[in-house]
């Protein structure tokens with residue numbers, strides 16, 4: 001079917017986010033593969049409309065009531081395997097892809113078990129857990145460069161990965177289309193068991209209510225040292241750093257902020273770095289809690305928390 005036939009106008013994005021908080025896209029289309037994506041991109045290009053990708057919607061807070069341009073929802077299943085290299089379409093679910101790799105006896109994505117969202121979203125935010133992140137597996141990413149109007153290839157170094165960061169966050173013109181992951185051959189049962197442990201941990205620590213995962217980035221030792229040397233040394237003495245980081249949840253919890261509400265948004269009782277939507281929370285409710293936490297942490301600890309959640313429609 002021609003792409004213009006499936007493009008919708010004034011489309012409500014609420015149900016496409018795990019937070020269940022949304023705005024409306026001026027134009028919207030859902031694509032499941034590369035061919036449909038290229039058609040959608042060309043459609044927007046002809047109309048000189050900006051493009052925005054929404055994939056799993058698991059790391060976004062939609063902050064605009066009306067989002068200009070074409071929002072492309074990417075999902076789908078396409079991938080190919082060549083020995084220990086997996087080439088996958090950016091819309092594939094990260095956890096789904098991780099499952100495929102255990103079956104193949106390939107090590108590298110066990111940490112991703114149970115993380116919602118897509119491969120492309122994970123690469124953009126350098127998603128990770130349990131001391132690993134996707135930057136360790138990305139061999140190459142293929143992206144559509146909106147500024148040049150062409151597909152470009154970036155090797156791992158060119159992706160500019162650092163903690164929950166990549167070139168794709170800096171240059172919003174780059175939309176990830178496919179990714180080559182390099183994994184390591186291993187023993188299938190061992191990999192599956194590791195993933196099972198991670199899934200069990202996740203079920204214990206992650207709230208079930210709608211959320212966007214951790215709102216704030218965890219804190220690297222060097223950041224705390226720079227902003228509050230005394231605190232860094234104290235936390236170090238208490239042995240609270242894991243892999244050079246401490247959870248932002250620790251500081252939020254110390255401030256007694258768990259359970260705090262604004263409208264129908266709440267700082268989770270289970271995990272202090274999660275804001276949950278207990279019903280019909282508005283973006284304003286969530287932003288108000290985010291600001292409260294940032295202010296309290298700054299006042300008490302002199303630390304500037306940084307959002308991990310992405311403001312969509314900005």
Ligand SMILES: Cc1cc2nc3c(=O)[nH]c(=O)nc-3n(C[C@H](O)[C@H](O)[C@H](O)COP(=O)(O)OP(=O)(O)OC[C@H]3O[C@@H](n4cnc5c(N)ncnc54)[C@H](O)[C@@H]3O)c2cc1C
Nearest residue numbers: 053055056057058059116117118120121122127128176213
């Ligand atoms: C319960 C829960 C647990 C979570 N646990 C973790 C965790 O342990 N570790 C972790 O790192 N994250 C975690 N997250 C956050 C989230 O799942 C990840 O960040 C995920 O990788 C986001 O992918 P997504 O497809 O949902 O991205 P989206 O939310 O759809 O998009 C996020 C941003 O990336 C952009 N984007 C999406 N796809 C592309 C693309 N192909 N090219 C360019 N830009 C793109 C979007 O425009 C948006 O700005 C969790 C979230 C939830 C709800």
